[in-house]
Amino acid sequence: MAIRSFLILFLLFFLSSLHPILSLYEDQVGLMDWHEQYIGKVKQAVFHTHKTGRKRVVVSTEENVIASLDLRHGEIFWRHVLGPTDVIDGIDVALGKYVITLSSGGSVLRAWNLPDGQMVWESTLQGPKHSKSLLLVPTNLKIEKDNVVLVFSYGRLNAVSCTDGEVLWKKDFEAESLEVQQVIQCPSSDLVYIVGFAASSQFEMYQIDASNGELLKHESAAFSGGFLGEVSLVSSETIVALDSTGSILLTISFRNGKISFQQIPISNLVEDSLGPAVIIPSSVTGIFAIKMNAITMFIRVMGEGKLEVVEKTNHETSVSDALPISEGQQAFALIQHAGSEIHLTVKLAHDWDGNLLKESIKMDQQRGLVHRVFINNYIRTDRSYGFRVLIVMEDHSLLLLQQGAIVWSREDGLASIIDVTTSELPVEKDGVSVAKVEHNLFEWLKMLFFFLEGHMLKLKGTLMLASPEDIAAIQSMRLKGSEKSKMTRDHNGFRKLLIALTKAGKLFALHTGDGHIVWSHLLQSLHKSEACQHPIGLNLYQWQVPHHHAMDENPSVLVVSKCGPSSDISGVLSFVDTYTGKELGSLTLVHSIVQVIPLPYTDSTEQRLHLLIDADKHAHLYPKTPEAIDIFQHEFSNIYWYSVEDDNGIIKGHVLKSKCTGEVADEFCFDTRELWSIVFPSESEMIIASVTRKSNEVVHTQSKVIADQDVMYKYISRNLLFVATVAPKASGKIGCVTPEESWLVVYLIDTVTGRILHRVTHHGSQGPVHAVFSENWVVYHYFNLRAHRYEMSVIEIYDQSRADNKDVWKLVLGKHNLTSPISSYSQPEVITKSQSYFFTHSLKAIAVTSTAKGITSKQLLIGTVGDQVLALDKRFLDPRRSVNPTQAEKEEGIIPLTDSLPIIPQSYVTHSLKVEGLRGVITVPAKLESTTLVFAYGVDLFFTQLAPSRTYDSLTEDFSYALLLITIVALVAAIFVTWILSEKKELQEKWR
């Protein structure tokens, strides 16, 4: 009886917990998730000089972000992420209250309100031809009491009103092949000079009346030597340029509209020739800088075309633009590297030898070189001028230097993550916690006090007696007090390291508990060097994951990069320890890297074998050890791979052939041969997406029991490839073709034999296609031109050759083929089921949850166009959904068919936050089967834990252990009391 009632109780409890609730309560925010905001590498910074905005700096970045930062702490006041195509060309502050931005190649001009970042106006500028775009906010230039902004873009000069963005006048420069270099405002008059080059050897100068756009003067002069790249503005009527060989300095003056050239060969200034020079663009009056190889020279213009070298240094040097301080005086900042320190010097433009400020600051070597310097002044307490500089480092971080110290720093390299992988934390060792025991009695008492206080607070909270301050204190205790940011492995596998490779070539290790940076390392192999001119980081792979040696060996990751954008340039490998962040070694390869294939084999030290395919279709085995080659020889004939040639429309399958037959004997190099090919007709199909299953995905069961006690066997193959092609015409933007001209064809291909297992055409549909492949299903997202809506389709693939294994007796007697090996060479008997649904959003990324054993049901994680991540149950994308499911089907969990997928507001895993500029979502299984870790990255980072079927295998964090304990104690007490009472009663009975 007792058992039965207990069972009923349990059942009832279980039923009550079945409601899938994804949302969380207010006080749970931040317990398992963290969100970090970044802006990216700063391109330009404008300090605000007005009183109210003095604490702020406005920056534009290479991630197309415009942001206003707090100068005291480096926090973001406001921020706008423009689209990936909306590249910012220039920013400035106008009227003391607007931030003006020019973006999209000079076609969009916007004004933002400085205090709160609201957009005030936006205007679109057009012009006859493509050109460099320049923004100039002139001081004291007014047209009919209206401040103006001058914009040169698309071969046209526009004067735009500051107050409403209206174009006041415009002047075309279409007739000439003008390459504009500078737009210069004359300090004393309403004149504007436009200088540039035409036909590579012609210098052009236009003088324009800024009040009405009238062309006052046009002069041009030819220089036979041609011009090279940038120019440096040394006064409002003089610029310095280099000839095309980079060996002659040209001082071009256009005073009063008269152009005069002064040529001075660089060899006249310095004795030894050091190769071609480049001008470092700056705008300091009277001084410019050139760089020849590693040597930087500062040259002063003496007037009448005389030049004088004032300093020559072989330290890495960066220089800021000029900052006008008092009447006619300009200051500029100079930063030089010297070992582990940087020297900051602030000088007056006309006085090279005197320093306004000289400080040296210790700099972390992992930040690399200083790339950009922005100077700002302030008035000290003693009424003298003080200077602070904002510097952008090689790793894209942003630092503020003031009074010889780093006031704050921002790790903005994390805004441009290329690839992410995870690593386990060290196992907790016994010896580790020794240091912690040495607390004295006082500290113990203090801890005890805190402990008691905390418990009092918690008790208050439970009894709903807490005041708002108390609640805040409880919340902060919950956030801090939990063990989530410990540096050791936990039982549930929630604590891990996220290893992220950024565009700057820096590797970061982030703790999943609270997102703090455990270590960061600027990869030496990704540093610019003689051998490797433009290193580009490509991917991260897990190189060594010790399980057997977890106590004494550290895991490491492989960073694959290459030396330039072309495909046949040599590659670089580096190996980094994930506990310490040390670079264990790096290899500059003789061959290129087109494809990296992690093989499913490890050697005795648990290093994973990797096969690298180069541009000549040779395969190279790493690590280069005899042991690796032994293992590899064993599996030689079982290694197949494929390559997708997007631009060519060909998919090929490859296999290894023999050792390389090159002139140099290399036993780790192998020839390959082509096994199969699929050629898409170029006139009707173009590859736009190809997706495979994650190689480490775990599938729990190969069968699926459907409603009528029937079994379907999933076709689970690691070698399935999903490919989507569209009509070449329809590869552009949505709406550029009619539905009749566009189609989308999707394929499921076996990558060992090149067999097309499934092929289906969606007429009237077009890309972009986002797809995710998991187990035996693929979900893809595309646009349906006929329905004018986005659609998501699902294809599930089932194995028919095993379908007759339904007889129990067969299974009992072992007469089934479930354990027989599967070969790709067998004729596959598959059936597919598919269904399409409408979906409201367009996508930026799509992923699927993955758990340790694959038992938990799956959720799709959809990165929406609004930069949020939406969790959608896979059950909604079941091809077997029907309009009226039978009772049995309902029990199985089939949802009645609808034409569109629901978007439930509570199922946004990012809650109300946004992951600006979302680029990718990755999921990592935790050790706890019910839970998966989700990391979304873009300009921002977001991390959370998800339990798609709720945490059925553990108690939740907010489970009240105290209540449980109290209940048990109360029960035990009650048992004792009743026992005593009954004893007494019995005794009394007996004494009667």
Added chain:
Amino acid sequence: MKTIQVIVAFILALSLLLFPSFGFQSDELLVDDEEFGLEGAPQYRSPEPIPTRSPPLTTPTRKRHSDLDSDSKIQFSLDHAFGDSDFSPAGTFSARLKTWSHGGQTLTKLRFSRNSFTDEEKEKFKNLLKSDDFYRIRLPSNVLSPPGRDFIISSVKARCLPREGLDEHFVIHMEGVNVLAVNYGSPGSCSYPRNLKLPTKWSFSSHTVLKNSEQAPRAPIFAEEILGGESGEGEVVQPPERSFWAKYWMYLIPLGLIVMNAITQAMNMPEEQATGQVPAQGQPSAGAVQRGPTSAVRRR
């Protein structure tokens, strides 16, 4: 109605006549949807292609449309290679090229004639079998202007082919007159420990299938009222009484227990009262009865 019956009868008769003429060394296996050039003809839009599908014997239909569509015969060759050797001709595919009135072109009636192995080729094939190497074939990617952009290559482990003779199975994926891919292999299974087995007969039995792309199912479109009903139904998943239980079980069970307890109490009460009242009335006698034996024992 009559005409249809007549046509069906005609089709049947014609098919009976046509079948014997197919019995060559190569089998023809025409896949049903090859008659409908869905790919090459994007303007051909049939929302329901299934009812119009018919077995491969569609000669009459074609004859009816012969004024619109024209046929022509084409041939393209199959090349093969043993391991890494160069490709050499191995057979010829012949087919009818059907040009639709709207400009699309499709292949129908694919036939294949395989050249039998020469002695040299037999030796090469035996070597392949011994070394468990690949037997490779290739087709042009465009049947009208071979080889088109590139050759379509497919390979199979040679040990998969021998059964009685040499069994092979081609699935040719077409897109108008372009060959996308060819799936080549044995018709049955070929699981991993592949044993060396020489064929008894050196003749190929070939099966060929032509495949064109299928249409994807459309997303279901509901009328508004159905949609409303559907979503309403979708939300109320559980019957109300169950959710009542699910909500209030923690109150109901103690309540039930209390009630049960109360009932047992109530049932015990009268008894106890009855038993309790009796001794109350005759207390001394009962006490004497009870004490009697114990005292007797003690005394002993």
